Amino acid sequence: MFAFSTDIGYALTADANDELARFKKEFHFPQKDGKDVIYFCGNSLGLQPRHTAAAIETELESWRNYAVGGYFGGTNPWLWYHQYCTPALAKMMGCKEDEVTVMNALTVNLHLLMLSFYKPTSSRFKIMMEAGAFPSDQYAVETLVKHFGLDPDKAIIEISPREGEKLLRKEDILQNIEQQGESLAMTLFGGINYYTGQLFDMAAITEAAQKAGAIAGFDLAHVAGNIPMQLHDVNIDFAVWCSYKYLNAGPGAVGGVFVHEKHATNAATPRLAGWWGNDEKTRFKMEKGFVPKTNATGWNISTSQVFNTVCLKASLELFEAAGIERLRKKSIHLTAYLEYLLKQLTHINFEIITPADPEQRGAQLCLYFKERGKEIHDKMISSGIIVDYREPGVIRVAPAPMYCSFEDVYRFYEILKNNF
Template sequence: MPDTFDLTPEFARQADQQDPLQHFKQAFHFPRHQDRDVIYFCGNSLGLQPKNVAAAMQTELDTWRKMAVGGYFSGPNPWLYYQHYVQSSLVRLMGCHENEVTVMNTLTVNLHLLMLSFYRPTARRYKIIMEAGAFPSDQYAIETLVRHFNLDPTDAIIEINPREGEKTLRTDDIVQTIHNTGAELAMVLFGGIHYYTGQLLDLPAITAAAHAAGAVAGFDLAHVAGNVPMQLHTWGVDFAAWCSYKYLNAGPGAVGGAYIHEKHAQNIHTPRLGGWWGNDEKTRFKMEKGFIPKQDAGGWNISTAQVFNTVALKASLELFDEAGMDRLRTKSIRLTAYLEYLLHQLPQLNFEILTPADVNSRGAQLSLFFREKGKEIHQRMIDNGITVDYREPGVIRVAPAPLYCSFEDVYRFYTILRDHFN
């Protein structure tokens, strides 16, 4: 049954009082504007800093200071195993087994590495399907991947556009394109949530269609991780990669995440580029010739664990473990619906919400398309203590992350737009 909202400040206050997650707001540092916390709706770009990060970072600094190289084997969190410390939390967020997930590198690096493992073009089966207007880094990664195999991107890459007059993709169109490509299709690579429109794609349906065509299903989950619960193993997704600095609040340049389905991860003959951190820890320091990867996602680790790029992720995931992804999603659905309701009370601003109204087809983000003066309106929001971001052409992305955003934040956002944006 749909929620019922109203325009009173009392509604927002009562909703916050009834919110079992409201205390997590106090676990984060907020930028300030005119002696007040900003309204921070930009977790889809960079999450806030959890207050427990400083102590977590100091722990590893102390280990380095006191033990130096001994920190790899001793101390509170021996560095030799650092990538393992976040696995169980990521299992709960991404819906996978512990042997299917790891952290390493950064998002686009991981996409390159995983696509090199799973894109095995032949004379007949070599095409890749993706969404038109994907995040540029994904476009560049796929373009250079096919060029690496001496293929023409205009022939090898199929981009799916929304229908004429529509702004988002239809699952039926994606599935039909996969079916039509058939035996020529090698791989699909979609963003799980489109960065511009905020549309959450139907990953199970896309994966099933790809497999029916004999192809591999991979996803960029940058805007999904920590935003929408996943069931990657159950859906049979072959591989996925994500960053940790958006909804996962791990800070700029934080370590990226990677998922490889266990049917591939347990097979040491699955192709990959190897490095010594992909060897089993028991044999790693024998320094022997011949790469034999671990029989899990860690077999894709190449270089020494990025300890200081993983510290903040480890600290942030402690909060996710306490909050629970299902509870966060429940709050997010209501919080975003409340935002949508209030935005509909502002017709004078002349914008269109591109993001689907169906809660199953979106996460925390609503993309507001302004036909005119989008950049100017964005700057006025910033000047009034609202942190959101702008993407050409004309879109202001508004994302109330449920871990640290409140119903009162959403109401304040509405009143500022109502009173100052006539």
């Protein structure tokens, strides 16, 4: 698809032709010896947009000048602050604005949504997930089934790769769903597995789960801001994600929630309630009796987290300008270029375990080292390359297309070629 070269000229030409290249200047980069680092760690924490500080100052000014009046006045009245992010997120996640909201943090939202949709019976009580899911997801599912008095060893089904393989085969996932049949209550897969970088076929998993009578939920922590979604059309029941990775909203930033309209518009869909999820027409009557809003914001519990949301709001302005489809197109090119250059490093003993098919991965490539992985990672860090390490033996390399260039990828390759 691409005629790559190991000459730096390829990178320089690709950057010159990149219609998104200007966005690199919109971010702050950590420094190493007075120069910008090569930052390939947006899958863990995105960089800070330069206009974030001004966005925070705007809300500080409203607090300073209006105090409680900031809920109804000021530049961005706080009463509706969570709604300011929904138009951009709806485009990015491929859903209706009424199906998406922001609140809390990722694992809190996962707990809340699972409590809404996991309704175990004596015969239908099992939850299926990928083996080796991110620990937070494992803990959340484990404690959920314990909450209902169930044994995790019996209630949780973990699907593992075949012997000698590191990736899950789609046919194995679908076959297991079919085999569980009427015992399956829910599937909960990561959209992208954090360790391998494998993008799962969410449409196929959803269809199979719902055919079996189960709820299909997803943790999209490594998908949001990375790959454009079609959550509504795929008919996923619910999804959650964080915004501090590819969405560049900062550490501890507000989490995102998708609830399909078939559930969101139904006031009888169970959920844990709070003041902010109540119908706005009756909210200030201060009466008993929760009346949920018939959209995803009916799951909001507490007052909008203004200072946990402002950074996401600021970052989404850049995503609106860049366009998630254009970012994805660049990402496919950038990651393929990275893969090509890595394959030239035959003197370094590692294996790329992320799928080679661009349709089965995002921006992240996972390099598996049978030995010395952590040592090599630490040497990369000292060389001005910011990547991260996950046991056992994987260095995750993620050139985020919003602020990474083809020259960054070439410099990464050159450092590895000459120093490792």
